[in-house]
Amino acid sequence: MQHTLLVTGSPYQSKACHSALCFARAALTAQPDSIKGVFFYEDAVLIGNDLAQPPRDEINLKQAWQTLASEFNLPLYLCIAAAVRRGVINETESKRYELNHHSLSSGFQLEGLGTFVELMNSTQKIIQFR
Amino acid sequence: MKNTLIHLTSSPYSSIACKEGLDLALVLATFEQKVDLCLSDAALSLLTKHQQPEPEQGKNxxxxxxxxxxxxxxxxxxxxxxxxxxxxxxxxGITSLDSAAWSELFSSYQQVFRF
Structure with missing residues (x-):
């Protein structure tokens, strides 16, 4: 069975991103193709902000997701509308809005909700972390 | 195609969760997915007529x-x-359900997303 993870809880106000990470790690370790993709929506898109620097004695959640994604070739999607609204911007969007900076971390990609619909229809189960 | 229930529980004025839940519903419907909505708790205020929020209070x-x-x-x-x-x-435009039907509602969809 293949899963899609929908993560909506803020990385700062909830444990959604932490719990989803633990679930994804356990599932992928048990069965490497058990998760087709992770879609971050609402405040969860803040996970992809490259400029955020957690204190050194705390978990670097963004890095933990990047490591997991690279180890298992797991796509990490951020909803583009939710991300741009919150200042998580890739190079293309930065040019579109005529900004001098971009802030999207490597390993994450901005995608529309249509990508979520495609994931929804091509996997057996979706699990929301909020 | 899967059938989806979007359960709104957040106030339309305390965060943008309600808006982002509605956005998801509209996108699902645009992609011809079967989607229903249900509202409870603070999200019920969405239904109140004659709302005139100021821009700093959020979208209407x-x-x-x-x-x-x-x-x-x-x-x-x-x-x-x-x-x-x-x-x-x-x-x-709402459909009201008694408490038994309301409880059954959540198990009659392949997926339920909460906002």
């Missing part, structure tokens, strides 16, 4: 309700105990 999401039918979103459920004492103050 109530206005979106009349457009749902154009997306083929036909069902907006609430629990009958959440009906307004004066029905004239509440958006008329």
């Amino acid at each position: 999401l109530h206005k979106l309700l009349d457009g749902l039918e154009f997306y083929d979103i036909e069902n907006v459920f609430i629990e009958s105990s959440s009906l307004a004492p004066d029905p004239a103050t509440q958006w008329p």
